[in-house]
Amino acid sequence: MVSAPKSGSSSKKLSSKVRYKRILLKLSGEILMGRKSGRALDDKTLKAISGQIKEIADLGVQVGVVIGGGNIFRGLEAAAGGMDRVSADFMGMLATVINSLAMQEYLENQAVFTRVLTAIEMAEVAEPFIRRRAVRHLEKGRVVIFAGGTGNPYFTTDTAAALRASEINAEIVLKGTKVDGVYDSDPVKNKKAKKYDKLSYLDVLNKGLKVMDATAISMCMDNKIPIAVFNLYEKGNLLRIISGEKIGTLVV
Numbered sequence: 001m002v003s004a005p006k007s008g009s010s011s012k013k014l015s016s017k018v019r020y021k022r023i024l025l026k027l028s029g030e031i032l033m034g035r036k037s038g039r040a041l042d043d044k045t046l047k048a049i050s051g052q053i054k055e056i057a058d059l060g061v062q063v064g065v066v067i068g069g070g071n072i073f074r075g076l077e078a079a080a081g082g083m084d085r086v087s088a089d090f091m092g093m094l095a096t097v098i099n100s101l102a103m104q105e106y107l108e109n110q111a112v113f114t115r116v117l118t119a120i121e122m123a124e125v126a127e128p129f130i131r132r133r134a135v136r137h138l139e140k141g142r143v144v145i146f147a148g149g150t151g152n153p154y155f156t157t158d159t160a161a162a163l164r165a166s167e168i169n170a171e172i173v174l175k176g177t178k179v180d181g182v183y184d185s186d187p188v189k190n191k192k193a194k195k196y197d198k199l200s201y202l203d204v205l206n207k208g209l210k211v212m213d214a215t216a217i218s219m220c221m222d223n224k225i226p227i228a229v230f231n232l233y234e235k236g237n238l239l240r241i242i243s244g245e246k247i248g249t250l251v252v
Contacts, residue, residue: 025063057141097148129146211249227251
C-alpha cells in the first residue's frame with residue numbers, strides 16, 4: 001500500500017456534480033465493526049468507508065468526520081455497571097481517538113490528506129482541536145477527523161458532531177448508519193415499520209426518534225444545520241447524497 005505524504009495539499013476545485021461544499025460525517029463506532037466480523041475494527045469496512053470519503057473529497061468536498069467509540073468502549077454502559085461516570089466518559093473519548101487514528105491510516109493509504117484533531121491534548125499522536133486550524137485544513141483539501149468528543153464528560157459524540165459542524169460552518173450533518181433512514185420503530189424487529197423521508201427537528205424530539213440525542217438535535221436546529229440519515233454500507237451512497245439524491249431521511 002502507498003501512504004500519502006503527510007506534509008500538505010492544495011484545495012481542489014468543487015465539482016459541479018455536488019450539492020454541498022463542506023459537510024460533517026458522523027459515524028458510530030459500531031459501524032466500523034462491519035456487519036458480521038465481530039471485530040472492533042473490520043478491515044473490509046474501513047476500506048469501504050474510507051473509499052467513499054475519498055470519492056467525495058476528490059470532487060472538492062471539504063469533509064469533517066466525527067467517529068464514536070462504541071465498538072471499543074461505551075461510557076454509559078460502564079457507568080451503569082458502577083464505574084464513575086466521568087472516568088467512563090473519558091475512557092470512551094480515548095476509544096474515539098483509536099478509531100480516528102485507524103480511519104486516518106486507511107484514508108492516507110488511499111492518498112487522502114488527513115488530519116486528526118483531538119479535544120483532549122495528546123501531541124504525540126494528533127493535533128489539538130483549534131477551530132481556525134481545523135477550517136484551514138479543510139480549505140486546503142484535507143479530511144479532518146475530530147476525535148475525543150467535546151473533551152467533556154456527559155456529552156455524546158452526537159453532540160460533538162453537532163458542535164463541530166456548527167464551529168466549521170458545515171452545510172449538513174451526514175449520519176452514516178446500518179439502515180437506510182429513520183423509522184417509527186426498529187425495522188429489524190418490526191417488518192411493518194414506517195420509514196420517514198423527511199422530518200422536522202421538533203418531530204424528532206417530540207416522537208423520541210433515535211436520530212441523534214436531544215442536545216445534538218437542538219444544536220442543529222438552533223444553527224439551522226440539516227441532518228441526513230442514510231445507509232453507509234450501501235456502496236456509493238455518500239456520493240449520491242452529496243450529489244443531492246433523495247436517499248435516507250432528511251431532518252430539517
